[in-house]
Amino acid sequence: MVSEGLHLPTALADELLAHARAEVPNEACGLIAGDLASAEATTYHPARNADASPYVYTVHPDDLVRIVLGIEDGRQDLVAIFHSHTHSPAVPSPTDRRQARYPGVFYLLASLSDPEARPADALRAWRIEEGESTEVELRIGE
Numbered sequence: 271m272v273s274e275g276l277h278l279p280t281a282l283a284d285e286l287l288a289h290a291r292a293e294v295p296n297e298a299c300g301l302i303a304g305d306l307a308s309a310e311a312t313t314y315h316p317a318r319n320a321d322a323s324p325y326v327y328t329v330h331p332d333d334l335v336r337i338v339l340g341i342e343d344g345r346q347d348l349v350a351i352f353h354s355h356t357h358s359p360a361v362p363s364p365t366d367r368r369q370a371r372y373p374g375v376f377y378l379l380a381s382l383s384d385p386e387a388r389p390a391d392a393l394r395a396w397r398i399e400e401g402e403s404t405e406v407e408l409r410i411g412e
Contacts, residue, residue: 275407276350276376276395278311283389283410289316290354290380290392297327299353301337302378306347309376313346319353326365327353350376350395357383360394362403370398376406 278286282302290298299319304312317333329337329351341348351372355363360379362370370377377396384392395408 274309275409276309276311276378277409277411278378278389278393280389280411282311282314283393285314286352286378287380287387287389287392289314290382291385293319293354294356294382295324296322297324297354297356298380299327299329299351301329301334301341301348302350302352302376303341303344303346304349306349306375309349311349313344314352315340324356348372348375350378352378352380354380354382359383360392362396362398367398367401367403370401373397373399377403378408 296319300314300316302311302314304310315337317337318330320328320330360381362377377398379394380392390410393408395406397404397406
């Protein structure tokens with residue numbers, strides 16, 4: 271049974287937001303490892319956005335294979351898929367919902383519409399299954 275919410279350590283939340291800001295004007299993306307059963311995120315693996323776009327993202331295929339194999343080799347789970355929205359809220363777009371391929375994991379989004387926002391205000395967690403998104407609790411802290 272997977273927990274209803276996702277827990278991110280503060281340092282990990284800061285790392286996600288820093289990566290998102292560094293990739294502007296394009297959307298950032300990456301994969302988050304940890305323990306899916308307890309919904310505990312532990313490690314962020316930044317990836318290249320193969321689309322190099324401010325409007326859409328695709329985790330670069332080479333990065334996807336390398337990161338997933340590394341997560342498995344480390345005996346961890348893929349817990350979440352992360353990406354940023356450069357000018358819109360951290361809500362899955364129709365494209366995000368249509369392209370979601372991992373129904374068991376969380377989708378973590380960052381909004382960069384406020385460049386000064388703290389992680390607690392910029393990050394939101396979702397489940398996306400069969401094209402429908404449901405927001406879940408995001409706990410940031412130790």
